[in-house]
Amino acid sequence: xxxxxxxxxxxxxxxxxxxxxxxxxxxxxxxxxxxxxxxxxxxxxxxxxxxxxxxxxxxxxxxxxxxxxxxxxxxxxxxxxxxxxxxxxxxxxxxxxxxxxxxxxxxxxxxxxxxxxxxxxxxxxxxxxxxxxxxxxxxxxxxxxxxxxxxxxxxxxxxxxxxxxxxxxxxxxxxxxxxxxxxxxxxxxxxxxxxxxxxxxxxxxxxxxxxxxxxxxxxxxxxxxxxxxxxxxxxxxxxxxxxxxxxxxxxxxxxxxxxxxxxxxxxxxxxxxxxxxxxxxxxxxxxxxxxxxxxxxxxxxxxxxxxxxxxxxxxxxxxxxxxxxxxxxxxxxxxxxxxxxxxxxxxxxxxxxxxxxxxxxxxxxxxxxxxxxxxxxxxxxxxxxxxxxxxxxxxxxxxxxxxxxxxxxx
Ligand SMILES: [Zn+2]
Numbered sequence: 495x496x497x498x499x500x501x502x503x504x505x506x507x508x509x510x511x512x513x514x515x516x517x518x519x520x521x522x523x524x525x526x527x528x529x530x531x532x533x534x535x536x537x538x539x540x541x542x543x544x545x546x547x548x549x550x551x552x553x554x555x556x557x558x559x560x561x562x563x564x565x566x567x568x569x570x571x572x573x574x575x576x577x578x579x580x581x582x583x584x585x586x587x588x589x590x591x592x593x594x595x596x597x598x599x600x601x602x603x604x605x606x607x608x609x610x611x612x613x614x615x616x617x618x619x620x621x622x623x624x625x626x627x628x629x630x631x632x633x634x635x636x637x638x639x640x641x642x643x644x645x646x647x648x649x650x651x652x653x654x655x656x657x658x659x660x661x662x663x664x665x666x667x668x669x670x671x672x673x674x675x676x677x678x679x680x681x682x683x684x685x686x687x688x689x690x691x692x693x694x695x696x697x698x699x700x701x702x703x704x705x706x707x708x709x710x711x712x713x714x715x716x717x718x719x720x721x722x723x724x725x726x727x728x729x730x731x732x733x734x735x736x737x738x739x740x741x742x743x744x745x746x747x748x749x750x751x752x753x754x755x756x757x758x759x760x761x762x763x764x765x766x767x768x769x770x771x772x773x774x775x776x777x778x779x780x781x782x783x784x785x786x787x788x789x790x791x792x793x794x795x796x797x798x799x800x801x802x803x804x805x806x807x808x809x810x811x812x813x814x815x816x817x818x819x820x821x822x823x824x825x826x827x828x829x830x831x832x833x834x835x836x837x838x839x840x841x842x843x844x845x846x847x848x849x850x851x852x853x854x855x856x857x858x859x860x861x862x863x864x865x866x867x868x869x870x871x872x873x874x875x876x877x878x879x880x881x882x883x884x885x886x887x888x889x890x891x892x893x894x895x896x897x898x899x900x901x902x903x904x
Contacts, residue, residue, distance in 0.1 A: 503607070506571050508607075510611075510896060513616075516686060516730075517693050517694070517896070517899045518696065518732045519569065519693075519736075519737070519896060519899060520682075520696045521697040521738060522698055523738065523740075524703030524704065524739070524742040525737075525738035526708060526738075526871070527875045529708045529742075531708070532714065532717075533714045533717035533721070538714040540725075541722070545879055549879045550877065551875065552885075553890070554737060554875070554890040554892045556738065556740045556874050557891075557893070558827045558872055560739075560790070560871040561790070561866065562740070563596065563597070563627065565740055565892060565893075566630070567606075568892070570608050570631055571604045571605070571606050571607060571893070574828030575830055577603065579603035579830050579833065580602060581833050582775020583626070584775050584778065586771065595626075597630065602633055606635065607896055608637070609633065609634045617637065617691040617692050617693075618635060618638070618694070619638040619695075620635065620637070620697075621638075621678045621682055621694075622678065624699055625643045627697060631697070637654050638689065642677035642681070643666070643669050644666075646666050662677055662680035664677050672712075672715075675701070678698050683726045686732060700866075704861075704865065706861075707864070735876070735878045735895045737877070738874035738875060741866060741871035743870055744844065745845060745863045746844065753845040753846065755813055755841060755846070756851045756854075757793070757811075757839065757847050757848065761793070761798075765804075766798070769796055770793060770798050770799070771793070773793070774787075774847065775792065775867075776866075776867055785855060786853075786854060787863060788868070789815075789845065789847060789865065790841075791839045791847040792823075793835045793836060794836055801837065804817075804836075812845075813841050813844070814839060819837060819838075820837070823838035841868055874892050881903070883903075
């Protein structure tokens with residue numbers, strides 16, 4: 495919907511001013527705020543350091559579960575999962591009576607503000623690292639939308655661009671590489687130069703953050719790469735807003751060994767096999783770097799235990815932070831009740847949740863386990879390259895990124 499008199503666009507109950515100059519919103523996957531702090535302190539991020547004087551830096555809350563898809567969809571809809579419906583990568587679909595991926599746009603219950611701007615005549619471009627997000631981010635979008643992972647396979651009809659690979663001069667990187675994220679930035683800079691979109695959304699992958707803690711050489715090198723590209727986007731005249739889908743923490747003991755609650759095994763011991771069902775919404779086709787282990791699970795109790803009994807037992811497990819009923823979890827985290835189990839279990843900062851031990855291939859982990867999903871990974875940066883006017887006092891969310899960029903910056 496457009497309101498020509500004020501030149502604004504409405505989407506999911508929020509109103510956005512038309513951009514005065516190109517707006518680039520960047521979602522740095524897994525960007526725990528300390529990655530930036532450490533890189534700035536080490537002198538690896540001079541551009542970000544310069545924003546202390548002339549930019550805006552807020553700390554925002556992501557969506558819980560602090561996973562990639564729910565948060566990316568929240569950022570591009572400006573709304574929580576209770577509105578857009580995407581509350582994980584993976585869920586129990588009662589209609590299909592099966593555990594299924596939630597990648598398909600048929601699960602999306604709200605339009606994106608990107609599509610709303612495009613419908614109003616804006617030039618919109620989206621580049622994502624992994625292809626799993628592309629169809630959700632690009633849902634009904636009249637514009638450019640492609641993934642680095644499949645940049646060699648784009649078509650004008652499907653992606654709004656015929657030569658995505660030629661934009662960067664890079665080869666298609668491995669899906670498990672820092673280069674996959676660099677490709678996103680390189681393509682973004684080239685698109686800004688060539689296509690001059692009014693609105694652009696760039697979304698990277700957290701391959702590096704799953705392996706490297708803040709301040710380590712690999713993490714600082716990655717942040718330095720981001721810093722260079724952010725500087726180039728700025729130099730091309732864009733408003734740049736940087737946020738993250740979630741933070742990232744070690745899920746290990748002091749020796750670096752993983753702290754994992756294999757929750758399905760515990761429930762099977764207590765209540766019998768095939769009685770309850772643990773769903774890990776972090777599950778996705780790309781599990782090498784985290785083994786499908788995060789800090790959030792949802793549990794279907796079936797005909798087994800009472801909720802009170804299960805809550806008491808699960809809450810007593812070391813490393814569990816909270817056990818919520820469906821109603822409590824949906825109220826607190828703004829989730830769609832029909833896609834959440836009877837219980838939601840969140841573990842604390844150093845502990846991950848698994849299903850059954852035999853469903854996780856830990857041999858693939860070549861570094862101490864780092865992951866996300868809990869409340870402990872909810873804090874993320876929300877940074878802009880311009881000063882804000884009088885910012886409202888509120889709980890800033892990462893899905894306020896477009897609101898900040900379009901409605902509050904000078
Ligand atoms: Zn992520």
